Amino acid sequence: MKTTELAIIGAGPAGICAALEAASYGVEVTLIDRGDMPGGQLVKQTHKFFGWHEKSAGTRGVVIARDLAERAYRDPNVQFMGSTEALGYYRDDGTLLLETPYGIEGLKPKRLLVAAGASEKMLLFPGNDLPGVYGAGAVQTLMNVHGVRPGQSVLMIGSGNIGLIVSYQLAQAGVHVEALVEALPQIGGYAVHASKIRRLGIPILTKHSIKEAYGERCVEGAIIWEIDDRWQGIPGSEKDLKVDVICLATGLSPLCEFLWQAGAEMTYIPALGGFVPVYDENMQTTLTGVYVAGDVASIEEASTAMAEGHLAGVAIAHSLGKISDVDFEAKRKGYVKELEQLRAGPTSKKIVEGLAALRDETGKRVSV
Amino acid sequence: MDSSEMRIKNHPILDFEEKERVKFYWEGEELWGYEGEPIASALHAAGIKVLHESIKRSHPRGFFCAIGNCSSCLVIVDGVANVRACTEKLKAGMRVEMQKGVGPALSSKE
Numbered sequence: 001m002k003t004t005e006l007a008i009i010g011a012g013p014a015g016i017c018a019a020l021e022a023a024s025y026g027v028e029v030t031l032i033d034r035g036d037m038p039g040g041q042l043v044k045q046t047h048k049f050f051g052w053h054e055k056s057a058g059t060r061g062v063v064i065a066r067d068l069a070e071r072a073y074r075d076p077n078v079q080f081m082g083s084t085e086a087l088g089y090y091r092d093d094g095t096l097l098l099e100t101p102y103g104i105e106g107l108k109p110k111r112l113l114v115a116a117g118a119s120e121k122m123l124l125f126p127g128n129d130l131p132g133v134y135g136a137g138a139v140q141t142l143m144n145v146h147g148v149r150p151g152q153s154v155l156m157i158g159s160g161n162i163g164l165i166v167s168y169q170l171a172q173a174g175v176h177v178e179a180l181v182e183a184l185p186q187i188g189g190y191a192v193h194a195s196k197i198r199r200l201g202i203p204i205l206t207k208h209s210i211k212e213a214y215g216e217r218c219v220e221g222a223i224i225w226e227i228d229d230r231w232q233g234i235p236g237s238e239k240d241l242k243v244d245v246i247c248l249a250t251g252l253s254p255l256c257e258f259l260w261q262a263g264a265e266m267t268y269i270p271a272l273g274g275f276v277p278v279y280d281e282n283m284q285t286t287l288t289g290v291y292v293a294g295d296v297a298s299i300e301e302a303s304t305a306m307a308e309g310h311l312a313g314v315a316i317a318h319s320l321g322k323i324s325d326v327d328f329e330a331k332r333k334g335y336v337k338e339l340e341q342l343r344a345g346p347t348s349k350k351i352v353e354g355l356a357a358l359r360d361e362t363g364k365r366v367s368v
Numbered sequence: 369m370d371s372s373e374m375r376i377k378n379h380p381i382l383d384f385e386e387k388e389r390v391k392f393y394w395e396g397e398e399l400w401g402y403e404g405e406p407i408a409s410a411l412h413a414a415g416i417k418v419l420h421e422s423i424k425r426s427h428p429r430g431f432f433c434a435i436g437n438c439s440s441c442l443v444i445v446d447g448v449a450n451v452r453a454c455t456e457k458l459k460a461g462m463r464v465e466m467q468k469g470v471g472p473a474l475s476s477k478e
Contacts, residue, residue, distance in 0.1 A: 034436060034455070035435075041435075046381045046382060060381070062381075062382070119433060119437045119438070120432075120433060120437075129422070129427055129429060129440075130427075130428065130430075131417035131418050131419070131428055131429060131430025131431075132417060132430065133432065134430075134431070134432060134434070135432055135433050135434070137433065137434070137435065138431060138432060138433050138434035138435070138454075139434075141434040141435060141454075142408075142409055142412065142434055143376060144382060146405050146406065146409040147375055147376045147379075147382070147384035148374050148375060148376070148409045148412050148413045149374045149375075149376060150412070172379060172380055172381065173376050173379060174376065174378075217417075217418050217428045218417045218418065218428070218430070255437065
């Protein structure tokens with residue numbers, strides 16, 4: 001069977017940064033992704049990123065993705081395996097099962113990093129399975145990667161940064177955005193993004209939600225209504241919007257099925273996105289040698305995913321004896337500090353609390 | 369619908385290069401798309417949104433996540449069922465059909 005020192009599942013921002021970090025100490029890395037190119041979901045992010053990370057602040061996601069992908073391709077210690085899905089992990093003998101374009105293959109890595117990212121949350125309402133109801137990420141993929149408009153007129157649900165940014169990107173692609181609804185009394189995302197939407201004349205309706213989607217075979221319209229303080233719809237406040245696309249930007253869940261299957265201990269922390277793996281300060285799960293980074297560990301930004309990737313990468317290199325204790329400590333401190341800075345803002349308060357709750361869980365596990 | 373209407377030509381940030389156009393078939397009808405783009409995007413550009421009918425209630429389904437996570441867009445390609453239209457790349461001459469329920473167990477090619 002093929003072997004490698006480090007197998008990474010997911011070549012998004014977290015996975016690539018971990019690969020580059022570990023490879024810089026001589027770790028032999030196999031970087032696996034079901035897509036045919038590294039970059040993950042950054043490839044559809046046309047907006048400029050905020051944050052502190054190296055040169056990434058002020059850079060568009062598509063550019064960051066291209067840069068990371070090129071660095072991964074150039075690195076002689078990184079082997080990219082595209083169009084490959086990780087099917088499962090036999091923890092007893094450490095075999096990773098992969099479906100490649102050439103068939104099923106086994107791979108035995110000394111260390112495994114799961115950086116599988118996230119999936120979009122569904123919202124419950126009648127008609128939510130009609131074609132035309134899409135995740136916000138799907139709309140981005142369709143128009144920003146493949147150059148196809150999702151429809152003529154869109155109802156956006158959710159005013160977090162994704163909802164605001166994708167509304168703006170729809171307008172850039174020449175698609176009409178009828179309205180953006182938000183169940184909370186205030187806008188969830190950054191004011192700078194919300195202002196751009198308002199300047200385009202797109203109404204942002206807070207304390208509003210979708211009542212139902214209707215249509216024979218596809219979305220032909222949506223009924224929205226006002227909701228009260230107990231999140232109940234107010235009868236009589238309904239509005240009928242003639243839209244052919246309903247875009248859900250109602251949050252993400254860690255894509256952690258692989259970790260469940262592998263047998264890592266999981267815990268439920270809503271602030272981090274739902275079920276997340278229990279992991280220590282080096283991003284190691286309760287399975288020795290199995291690490292996590294990025295959205296699968298907590299739903300955050302690409303910038304934090306990159307920093308977590310670096311942290312996991314250096315920790316893995318250290319565990320393989322590729323870096324001295326002193327050098328490791330210095331590097332580790334740097335990435336931990338960077339993560340603290342990235343999470344210093346008021347919008348990260350929930351994340352910081354969620355991570356504290358996770359630390360408590362980890363502490364319980366270690367003391368047993 | 370003319371497939372070019374839904375295609376973005378002018379974009380303030382992105383450039384979409386004209387790739388090679390290929391013919392393929394949806395439910396026997398000839399359509400065109402770009403070689404290598406996902407089947408779902410070629411179909412969507414042609415105005416086709418219903419790709420699948422659900423197992424229990426035969427509800428129409430389209431794609432939802434567009435990145436291979438959710439299996440809402442399963443279609444039959446050249447007789448093989450359970451192909452994700454959102455990630456499978458379009459090739460010239462492909463015969464794509466709507467999948468009803470679980471689809472045929474074995475490839476109808478065999």
